[in-house]
Amino acid sequence: MGLLTHERYCDEIIRLTGELRATLRDADLGATVPTCPDWTLRELAGHVGRAHRWAGEIVRTRAAEAVPDEKVPDNSPGSDDPAALDAWLADGAAGTVAALREAGPDAGVWSWAWDHSAGFWARRMALETVVHLADAALAARVPYTMTPELAADTIDEWLEIVRFAQDAYPDRENGELRADGRTLHLHATDVPGAEWLIELGADGVTWSRAHGKADVALRGTLTDVMLVFNRRLAPDSDRVEVLGDAGLLDFWLARTSFG
Numbered sequence: 001m002g003l004l005t006h007e008r009y010c011d012e013i014i015r016l017t018g019e020l021r022a023t024l025r026d027a028d029l030g031a032t033v034p035t036c037p038d039w040t041l042r043e044l045a046g047h048v049g050r051a052h053r054w055a056g057e058i059v060r061t062r063a064a065e066a067v068p069d070e071k072v073p074d075n076s077p078g079s080d081d082p083a084a085l086d087a088w089l090a091d092g093a094a095g096t097v098a099a100l101r102e103a104g105p106d107a108g109v110w111s112w113a114w115d116h117s118a119g120f121w122a123r124r125m126a127l128e129t130v131v132h133l134a135d136a137a138l139a140a141r142v143p144y145t146m147t148p149e150l151a152a153d154t155i156d157e158w159l160e161i162v163r164f165a166q167d168a169y170p171d172r173e174n175g176e177l178r179a180d181g182r183t184l185h186l187h188a189t190d191v192p193g194a195e196w197l198i199e200l201g202a203d204g205v206t207w208s209r210a211h212g213k214a215d216v217a218l219r220g221t222l223t224d225v226m227l228v229f230n231r232r233l234a235p236d237s238d239r240v241e242v243l244g245d246a247g248l249l250d251f252w253l254a255r256t257s258f259g
Helices: 006-025 041-060 082-103 118-140 148-168 173-177 222-229 246-254
Strands: 036-040 182-188 195-201 204-208 216-220 241-244
Touching: 006 041, 006 082, 006 118, 036 041, 041 082, 041 118, 082 118, 118 148, 148 182, 148 195, 148 204, 148 222, 182 222, 182 246, 216 222, 216 246, 241 246
Parallel strands: 182 216
Antiparallel strands: 182 195, 195 204, 216 241
16 A cells, blocks of 8 residues: 555646656657666657556456556557657556546556555556656756655655565565665655665565664655665765665665666
């Protein structure tokens, strides 16, 4: 479960996609995305639009298994024209949200994760758009600030994904995060109570919303803490402060680069 209601996640998919579209309108769509260097801005937009449509089709059909890409309707913008891309993004978000609202949060559907419900996909697509909006803003060199609830929920979800991956795929790099109790502390300086204490235990990663002494602390605005945690801002940026064992934060970031 996320921090927001199902309806709010649906609203945010539309709003965030609108912000993405506005960011793309005055940008060079052929520009490389620094945080996803294999993609241009146009390719980033295509990824977001296809992700929305894929999730929407899973929910619309109440799929019991993954839907192949070729089974997803209108899965390509069909044109490099910026106006066509803009309309395609808007239509994809609207169609996905319509499917999510019709289903409701508790409808059973396939997912790759721990939660097999339409509610999972509402949250996942909202937060997917949070992070890729940051990618687009960095590429277009425009400011980016995320609302506190969504920034905090993005951190929560990422921790949930890390723990799920540890349990489901213990032989992957994230398995190295099983350790002897080393700790990380995330501390947002602009939002009271937005703190996380993360322990790398022998049985896997655990965390709590708490203040506490840790081996390494990451401090900054909630948006910037979220961006570092999602590997969208370098931990040595002058926008954040790292106190203690910076190597432990680097170790975490290197072993949570899946997704």
